[in-house]
Amino acid sequence: MHYNFMNDYNECAHERVLEAIARANREQDDSYGLDSRCANARALIQARLGGAESDVHFLVGGTQTNLTIIAASIKPYQGVVCAVSGHINVHETGAIEATGHKVLSLPTDNGKITAQQIALYVAAHYADSTAEHMVQPGMVYLSQPTEVGTVYSKDELRAISRVCLLYGMPLYVDGARLGDSFAAEGADVFLPELAQYTSAFSIGGTKMGALLGEALVINDPTLKKDFRYHIKQRGGMLAKGRLLGIQFETLFADGLYDEIGRHAVKEAQRIASGVREKGYALFVDSPTNQVFPILPRDLLKSLADEFGYAFWQTFDEENDVVRFCTSWATPPEAVDALLKSIPAKQ
Amino acid sequence: MHYNFMNDYNECAHERVLEAIARANREQDDSYGLDSRCANARALIQARLGGAESDVHFLVGGTQTNLTIIAASIKPYQGVVCAVSGHINVHETGAIEATGHKVLSLPTDNGKITAQQIALYVAAHYADSTAEHMVQPGMVYLSQPTEVGTVYSKDELRAISRVCLLYGMPLYVDGARLGDSFAAEGADVFLPELAQYTSAFSIGGTKMGALLGEALVINDPTLKKDFRYHIKQRGGMLAKGRLLGIQFETLFADGLYDEIGRHAVKEAQRIASGVREKGYALFVDSPTNQVFPILPRDLLKSLADEFGYAFWQTFDEENDVVRFCTSWATPPEAVDALLKSIPAKQ
């Protein structure tokens, strides 16, 4: 059996999403996100926010969602604080800087940053007599789950939220794989917590069964005004906006979004357990849909005939860290086959 | 019969496009436009360029395509010359300026600008002893067809191309509705001419039967290098890039793109002729899929019960200019019904 665990966007879209698009195909509707399907998808998401009166927009992709909300939220002399491994700091080709803002990175060894780190960093800025010569920390960016699959707990998120409030910094959570965090064992941050503790957050579609698209939820009333101008200017507004509306409608109408997360996380954790049982260590303890085993280079070479995975980093002279990534589309049989191909460590 | 002629993106996608997406759904493929379907779509387009060795990229939308190629082509102190009615000057919320560049607009009354206009404007810049205090014209932007449906002829395009060469300015053509220009009566600018006379041009998908997406064809070798970095930075790179590849494959595999243009233009021109026969004038003489009749406000009001159209501008005390727009999806019966609802002018 051949299967590619390279990432969670190797297939197109969940079949129910595609079917909904096909069904609605000839229905004429308004454009640029002002259509009935976006309205309906918006309402479905809003209904799950625990009562928060948030705005919900649909944008075409993750980089765009990140750069649009960040550039909209801070002043020219402000930067955005994030983990050194944060997607905006590493993998968006300087999209944030292209809007004029510095990314202010903090060290991490598990993809997360702490309320204390942020507080110390910001306090140091304001304590410096030459602060005006430095970029002012103006916003905090987190990923949930992080780029290495770890998850912020409710306590951690609340503590960061308090620091942000104290210093007047909006808190934004990039939820490109948000549904996977919901399915993590012991997860206690769901949509109501995100609505309560963040200024804005995204609900990723691309990696959660949609063809493309992210929902951006804006909780902070001061960030809501004229937001559609921002989306249009940055190229994030789709003429056939209903394409995004229909997909999020499908994902949120009857629990598909959560179901997709549960499936992906279940299969990933089967890989994690299986690899561990065979005696290999994991590089990061990720409770979501990404698994980072440390495996011998020889084994990796032989696995590569049948299975795709992503090289993460060199571990030592004989072993590499790689990433296996699962999704709504990963067949349990592929996981079985993968585990069968990995011999116990000697 | 109810039908909305408001624009050419009121329906989703041509059924053959949707079917191709569905068929390929579970095929695993590479991401970010490096997949086999983008490669195939690229080859199909390249085969129609009359031998030009152009690069072809697929981006998510028109505003993004425009801002990405423009920002990639000019220096910080340069601006882009276009018609005052150009999409980038009017309807992209300052997306070009957001990348740091001024849009230098020239007057027009039919959506087009001429080689002579451009030459005089640029010559005047360089003749000015304070030129360094002004934005240098660094690029020319045209739309084909224009925002009011008019079409550049081969002679016009070639003349503009010469001026651009003379002053070292890249020439970019925004082809959001490119297929409609191909179907215009007397059209003599097709893909080979665009490949020959422009530095880059786009082939619109959204308005030509795709769900979304634009193909960007780069002819000028000096603009090709590292272009994918630009696309990623501006948010135009789709993780599931094959979604764009599959669509353009379908549009260009066996003539669907041209067929869509022919259908849309034929139905639009039936509206144009019908309206003229009934004694009403057209505000612009558009040979493509947009028709701009001047109609009495009373008539427009009664039409509105059954038909959608776009208000364009006030014409005089009794009449308005409106726009009827057709697409691949417009049923001939809707045009029949529309014409039946318009009484002859008295």
Place this chain on the structure above:
Amino acid sequence: MHYNFMNDYNECAHERVLEAIARANREQDDSYGLDSRCANARALIQARLGGAESDVHFLVGGTQTNLTIIAASIKPYQGVVCAVSGHINVHETGAIEATGHKVLSLPTDNGKITAQQIALYVAAHYADSTAEHMVQPGMVYLSQPTEVGTVYSKDELRAISRVCLLYGMPLYVDGARLGDSFAAEGADVFLPELAQYTSAFSIGGTKMGALLGEALVINDPTLKKDFRYHIKQRGGMLAKGRLLGIQFETLFADGLYDEIGRHAVKEAQRIASGVREKGYALFVDSPTNQVFPILPRDLLKSLADEFGYAFWQTFDEENDVVRFCTSWATPPEAVDALLKSIPAKQ
């Protein structure tokens, strides 16, 4: 006698300014505008604002002052409304666009725009159902005096101010030659009026006897916060900030700023009257230190041996419009000599 009337920055600085700099040369002081001389200059300017509690900053130049206050005042999707002849629209090499913002130009034939023009333009924006696709007018820029030497009256300024208030747009006045407007016949806009009716305005130093430098007065409390970060980021903060402080101290300690304006305007108006008396027309009726006579090309050629002037534009087949510009440094004898060299029109 040779004299160059090309512009008002052909000489260096008023001698009293230079002497003050020399006197303070070895005094050690704080840097970056936090020194005692900036504090004193600030207080002198604040004392003349009619009681307004404005912030006063000193920046190195005019382009920088304009781009810094404009970029600080508006949101990414907003532009700045100004006369088509406005300095920011024409002669700053796209400095505003380089900060990401479109300049929204309104027509004018005397360098000024009216409250009605602005109101209609802004109202049209908000009335448009596709407003989100267009740059939102977010600020108004005026020059006092304008680029052709004309002057806004108190009534005109107040009316524009009201429109700005109504639409929530900051109003900024570029006072590169502000002192010349104070000396215009019938002037009724002085520092207290500017403090009352604008959000911010600049007091030009370069063209008013300083070596360099502009004072930026910020009246709107919402624009004051963290403004020094903006200045530093845009490169407008001088390490030896006292150089600006000392100059503005000198200009505002005992009326030198007004004296300089009076001298320049008096000499310019002597040119204007003299030229008129000799039978030549003026292209613009400028009551300040710029004079725009329409003169025969032959005469201009012969004048050029002795006098510098700026070519403005071709008038007709035999005549050109030129500009004579005066300053604190213009000797009355040079004006006498110039007038003597201009024969009466035949």
Place this chain on the structure above:
Amino acid sequence: MHYNFMNDYNECAHERVLEAIARANREQDDSYGLDSRCANARALIQARLGGAESDVHFLVGGTQTNLTIIAASIKPYQGVVCAVSGHINVHETGAIEATGHKVLSLPTDNGKITAQQIALYVAAHYADSTAEHMVQPGMVYLSQPTEVGTVYSKDELRAISRVCLLYGMPLYVDGARLGDSFAAEGADVFLPELAQYTSAFSIGGTKMGALLGEALVINDPTLKKDFRYHIKQRGGMLAKGRLLGIQFETLFADGLYDEIGRHAVKEAQRIASGVREKGYALFVDSPTNQVFPILPRDLLKSLADEFGYAFWQTFDEENDVVRFCTSWATPPEAVDALLKSIPAKQ
């Protein structure tokens, strides 16, 4: 005796500079750097470049010089590599990012980065299969002397230059205190070496006896074109450009620039030796005009009555690192008095 060693811009300008400005005050000249004095200063600098055919521009300040040359040299998706302590990374309020570019910082413990560090960093970028998702290293920024007073040797500079050539990256040296590096013991990088090994470098005026201003020397022919447009757009062009010309003329006519560096370095090194002799360590071994002793907090407190210095960082529970900075204006008596006030370590 009271003296402030806080920085090298606590006084205004060297008297010879001021006198030259005063002498030229009423001479009428062209503006915006096109005057005779800038031409003369340019020629004086060019004559010292060892035969290189470089362009020389005069800009108002250091931040502006840095942001202008960097934004002019790289493409939108490129960033600039520098030491983590580099001025552009730390003390310019994100001025580089405000032009759209990421600063790519490398670790250092003495203010310098090495050819090997740069080579490894850049090679790693191009080796990464997802390079397009990351900012491409497009330029290298060094400071000479660095922010902690250390100096690159000719060998080090040449090695970095080779790496830059190999990867097609312009090399820019920020010489805000360049003259101080010339006076360092064992220095072997002077103007000819900078002209030979860099694409562009600046010759700081502000910290070397001028009122303000930096000379920017552009060696790479591909960076020369239209550079004045860049300067104007970024606000770095002075109307009374001769003010910069006269100063650099004075500094370079008969060795004043070097003399100023020698004086400053001599006095700083007297502080360094004196402090060492008294038994205190230096935090960084700086051979230029900045000295970083590690001193007991009690001693620092008592010194503060008479002498200004800059707090640098906490060293341990009892000691701080501080900076003493000298300049052309530092009287030897002040250094004597300072050393007398520092008791030998017990």
